[in-house]
Amino acid sequence: MKRGTRIAWTAAAIVVVLLGLNYWHQATHFNKQVTVNGVAVGGMNAQQAYHKLSSTKISNDVYLNGQKIYSGKTTDPGFTSADQSKVKAALKKQVTFFPSKQKRELTVTPSNADTQAAKEMRSAVNEKIAVLNETRKKPVDAKVTWQNNHVNVIEPKKGNYYDQKRLAKYLRNHQYDVVMHLPTYYLQPLGPGSSTIKREQKKLQALNNAKITYQVEDKQYKFNADQVITKATYNGSYHYDTSKVNSQIKKINEKQATLGKAFKFRTHAGKEIKTATDGSYCWKINAHKAGQTLAQGLVDGKSKVDAKTDLEGLGYTAHGLGYGVKKNDGLGDTYVEVSIEQQHAWFYKNGKEVFSANIVSGKHSDGEDTPKGVWYILYQQKNATLRGTSKNGRPYASPVKYWSPFTDSGDGFHDASWRTNWSSRAYLTDGSNGCCNMHPGDAGPAFEAMETHEPVIIY
Known part of the structure; x- marks a missing residue:
């Protein structure tokens, strides 16, 4: 064998040995920036890490944004020999082929953990975060509105309101850390790209250029969406401002409604009279109800809706009476x-x-x-x-x-x-x-x- 070839084989063997040693070390030792239950175990093997964990007491103190928000009572860590296998499993979970400086926070639940102290800590901290949030600003989600046949998206606004749900989850997952340093999780607003906002956009687009006919007794009135709806939003259900249509409903009432109007009436003797305008046998269209009926009809893709569901009147029934009656000037x-x-x-x-x-x-x-x-x-x-x-x-x-x-x-x-x-x-x-x-x-x-x-x- 030539000398150059022998050198190459020797170098390769050394590399293989070094890689083998590296893998062995990586497989049996925690990476540098790894903690278990808040205890630094970087460079330790499973046995060393277990001994450190079992000898480190839990303070149950909790910090948020660098400030202590809960002072707990010190408790024993609660590890037993049965937990050595859990530490080995944690080591295996973080193994990388090459040494890593990535921070990892691992959790091992001790067999004899003080669950009552942990429960008291979680409850107290959740309450404290709720109190802190009272003076904090909530985020504002992106908002979708429909107006003038156009869907508009208003940008979201961030706040400094703590995300209680995420923090509560972190508390549960890290409740046996020797010292709890909560991450600063702020509640995030929904952005324009979120599935919720996109769904709202799609729902509101149903109003674009929609048309509908309003049937009032034997008369028909045609409306475009932008003649009915001033503004609309959607958050699981539609919400409409329909004040735009009020003036048109007023004109329809003046033309057809009987509230406050006299009736022509032919008496038993055949004499035609005009009744007094007082009375409760009457109807008119409630503008708000009409707007909602028309708006919902537009969303549902209906071509026609009837005013009979939008009536109001006087007396014992507030729905109104006489709608659709044509005989005897509406008296039947x-x-x-x-x-x-x-x-x-x-x-x-x-x-x-x-x-x-x-x-x-x-x-x-x-x-x-x-x-x-x-x-x-x-x-x-x-x-x-x-x-x-x-x-x-x-x-x-x-x-x-x-x-x-x-x-x-x-x-x-x-x-x-x-x-x-x-x-x-x-x-x-x-x-x-x-x-x-x-x-x-x-x-x-x-x-x-x-x-x-x-x-x-x-x-």
Whole structure:
């Protein structure tokens, strides 16, 4: 063998030996910057590291940002001989082929750890971090808004609010460190590139250039998204500012709604009159509800929505009554007609008179007149006791067999067994407290001739 060849083989052998020695050392010793439970074990073998760990007491002190935030009671480390295998496993976990200066924080749970002291420490530290956060600034996530057919992304803002969830996890994982130095984990805002923000963008883009038709009785009104929605956001569900559409809903109400308006009504005698504008049998569109209905319809890709879910009214039901009714100028053909002048009531079903009777209305001389206008039967009850206070201040409690109220203030149809004056002029000086008194013999048939929510036209 030539001399050059022998030198090369010798050099190679030396390299192999050195690499072998290096691997052996790496496999049996911790790297320089490694700690186990906060104890520096760099350069030690498993046995040496175990002895150091088992002889180092745990202070249970906790530091954050260089300041001690918890002073714990010193406890024994709690290692037993059974834990030597755990230390060996930790050593194996950090092995690298070549020496490494990378910092590694490893954890080994001692078999006889003081779990109560650790639990008290975690609880106290979590509470302390919550207190510290009270004076700290929370981050502001990126925000996505929709406006004028365009999706806008507002940049996030960082804060110095501690991330309690991450710190609590670190506490659990390092609860047996000899001294706890918490990392400075700040709560991070969601950025424009996050999956959450991208999902919000996609959801709001559904509004771009969307159109919808609003059905109000027999009329249709067409809207673009930017005519309905001033601004929209999405965070799992849609939220809309729909004040933009309010002026249009106001115009629709002026054109079609019946709240505060008089009805044209043809009396039993065939005379056409205009009712008083007072009354509770009416409806109008609630602008906020309408905006939400339209906005949701736009998001859902609907071509048309109906105003019937957006109504409001007066009286016992706040939903509004008479929407979609076209007969008899919106009053329909089932109703009660009451003439104060004639002191008489007529009861109609499907356009036919089914009963009529004399009544005594509210006492005119005391200003307790039965109110004129278009009301409705709020509900019906048998065997009720009517309670209230007369105009003169005297309380009353009157048992009746049949009770059909039509105003929130307590006016309605009922039998009046106590009444003796049934003159057609009785209401002027000897009338009721506002109700329509009926003969006991008439009250039952009248009760059966009425139904809840039907209009009561008083003129």
